Amino acid sequence: YAPDDQFHSTSAALEFAVQSLKVKNIVVMGHGRCGGIRAALDSTAAPLSPGDFIGKWMSLIAPAAETVSSSTFMTAAERQTALERISIRYSIANLRTFPCVSILEGKGRLSLHGAWFDISTGELWVMNKDTGDFERPEIT
Known part of the structure; x- marks a missing residue:
């Protein structure tokens, strides 16, 4: 949240959705094999693209990326999934x-x-609001 004199199109859209349209639910959805997350975990990687916005966006998860990337008890794929979920x-x-x-x-x-x-399996995982863990929903 940054109420300054800059243009904030995403913030404006969010504000319009919840205040004018009376949206009742917002879903933040991440996905497996995310290139941005993979780059955040790889400190030797070149920037994803030139520009002003991607690096700043990725800096939001930099502390978590450092913690996850130093984990020795997870495989590379598990670290990737963990950071994808943390970013959510x-x-x-x-x-x-x-x-x-x-x-x-x-x-x-x-x-x-x-x-x-999970792009590779087609499975959807939902975050438990109480624990923050991701679980496959029960289909009834």
Whole structure:
């Protein structure tokens, strides 16, 4: 959340969705084999592309990437999945910094959800709101 004199199209869209359209649910969905996450884990990788925005966006998860990348008890694929899921939690936490989101969530008029799609298997995993863990939903 950055209320300054810059243009914030994503923030404006979020504000419009929750205040004007009265959206009741926001889903933050990540996916397996994410190139941005892979680059965040590889400190030797060249930037994904030239420009002003990708590096700044990836810096949001840099502390988590450093922690996950130094883990010796996970395989590279497990580290990738772990950071993909952490980034979803971070995005939800960032959404809660917007007053229009936190106020409506506090009043029970807005729910935030996390989900992760495993591209290789086609499985959808949903974040448990109580634990923050990702689980496959039960289909009834």
